[in-house]
């Protein structure tokens with residue numbers, strides 16, 4: 001299910017989805033992401049959400065300085081303007097910020113869409129202060145077949161151009177710039193009512209290191 005993967009095809013995919021993306025995103029997934037963002041970045045004061053799209057996740061943090069950045073103008077334009085953070089259109093592979101501007105950066109379901117994810121992680125490292133945190137949430141590339149099946153069954157949003165990454169591939173993007181401070185797989189089933197999704201997730205998949213998504217928290221050295 002992989003389409004040609006470059007910045008133009010990714011932009012075209014999200015221009016088409018922008019108006020309906022947030023309404024179609026599964027509420028249980030959103031809640032799981034919010035709770036991870038809150039847990040990982042609660043103490044950060046200068047936070048950048050990269051590939052923020054139309055998601056309101058930034059609002060769960062009370063960061064005095066928070067910016068929603070995305071290379072897709074239509075995705076940013078679809079954000080609910082009320083009580084929203086400043087929006088910046090930029091490619092994460094080349095960010096318009098001075099070095100050391102932030103103490104927290106996060107991406108939710110973004111790295112798999114970036115043609116050169118190493119360049120994006122290197123930019124994240126540049127704009128973070130030493131000790132700053134980078135939270136990455138992505139689909140779990142170890143279960144690509146299952147993610148593809150769910151998409152064929154229309155149980156998840158279409159990925160468009162992407163290359164899924166597993167834990168080792170994601171950790172390798174950090175090179176020598178970061179320590180990995182946390183990693184876990186989570187959410188065993190990303191479709192259907194929130195209660196059902198949470199029940200399935202509590203059946204012990206997480207304890208067995210299984211899930212359709214994964215998060216990694218990196219700390220800049």
Ligand SMILES: C[S@@+](CC[C@H](N)C(=O)[O-])C[C@H]1O[C@@H](n2cnc3c(N)ncnc32)[C@H](O)[C@@H]1O
Nearest residue numbers: 051052053055070071072075091092108109113
């Ligand atoms: C799957 S959507 C996720 C949106 C949002 N994070 C969420 O959880 O609802 C991926 C987003 O990443 C953005 N994106 C992909 N590649 C990017 C890049 N190189 N730089 C900035 N944003 C990018 C897309 O435009 C899109 O809005």
